[in-house]
Amino acid sequence: MTNSYYAPKGGHPGQDQLLTDRAVFTEAYAVIPRGTMRDIVTSFLPFWDDTRAWVLARPLSGFAETFSQYIMEVQPGGGSDRPETDPDAEAVLFVVEGTAALKVNGTSHELTPGGYAYLPPAAEWTLHNKGDVPLRFHWIRKAYQAVEGLDAPDVLILNENDIAPSPMPGTDGKWATTRFVDPADMRHDMHVTIVTFEPGAVIPFLETHVMEHGLYVLEGKAAYRLNSDWVEVEAGDFMWLRAFCPQACYAGGPGRFRYLLYKDVNRHMPLR
Template sequence: MSQKPAPYFAPKGGLPPQTALMTQRAVFTSAYALIPQGCFSDIVTSFLPGWTGTRLWVIARPMSGFSETFSQYVMEVSPGGGSDAPDAETGAEHWIFFTEGLATLTINGTGYEMEAGSYAYIPPATAWRLHAAGSSPARFHWLRKLYEHAPGTPVPEAIVINERDVPVRWMPDTNEHWGTTRFVEPDDVRHDAHVNIVTFKPGGIIPFEETHVMEHGLYVLQGKAVYKLNQDWVEVEAGDFMWLRAYCPQACYAGGSENFRYLLYKDVNRHAKLRGPGAFGALA
């Protein structure tokens, strides 16, 4: 029998009452951003052409001073809603992670039943569609990135799996307090980005300030922690989203009585793009 999936936070929208305090935890800096769960209100939802019965929160998009490599949507698709033509950008690759509800995802004519914990990777230039089923909305994360082809390296195949069927790989010397659910092997250079799930047991930590080339998007699925973002220690909880630019220092102390878990995006396995002298003016 399959293990019962862990709980995943999913926003439900709504609007705070007029009596609510405006003070929140939202932060936007040149090194990182924090979009707390309280920002996921009805008035900041978006809609997409080609999708029916669907609204979404856009929590990352490429723009000056923010995300450079990816976009991330928190999707809510009503029963019977969905799309036969989800994205006109044929060069984009896609990751989908379900937090609530049911849907049928069809990739190249093959249908897959998606539920909480279901994960899919869809390569670029791949025909796919998605329609919600069941009696309640289907809620999931949808991440998009322009795939970076590499000479002599084939495009990876599609992946559909449930995270409960993927073992957590615990970091060495952590007493199984810090680990990652990896859907792709780190050395598989066909992939130019990873979307994984990171788990900390209560009291687990990142014991040093990670400072590296990878851009990150972190959506907290469960629990709470204090997270180091650049020079700031920030309290975060389920439903919060963090963006970290390349080389932004990060560390973590997991707190509370349950596991602290987040969906993690990072760009990997490609050369850093170089700019010629023309980008900065002629050299003297």
């Protein structure tokens, strides 16, 4: 089955549009619907040419604590020779439209839709759009938590379409996770995966755990339980879940429901 990846296009609603929407911001979770991603809410970043970004999450009191997440839109000919200004930042890039010309530590790579790159802290990288259509990709950033005795992770260049999803036990493959990183590799302090639900599949209990989550819906629609509320979400929506926010899911169809998932992992809880 061909994978689908929703990406925002911006634009601006007319004066005849209703003001009501599904946007929700609480102490436990947030829902940022795709309809909020308009031209007037984009941001611009130093040393990026012909590029704008929708910021989905950032460290903020009462909001995301461990990560930031952008949807980057790079016009043909645009890009950056100095994309990251924080030497402690690690990154995951995930391409949803167009082609990225990525160079990491002197080696060139081409990322097409479904393309994934893990960039460890202090990696030397550049990124450009050498194609003739806009490039859109997710950029997830985290301050790497080094541990004495563990090396920093290696650069990873992969594509979702080359990786077999891992089914959750007892689900007959209706709930599966595409993993780009070995869960047993303790060098990594964050995982970015793709979760897929076939029509009718569920998260059958209220997951309540320490990992903070960012979920961007790539495809389909579902009813998602966030804390004490059920919300409807669709392709292009973003959800943030605070640590320990209860969550569950019912993917009623008619097609698959898939999202790009961030979570922090593999580290002790800070005590100060």
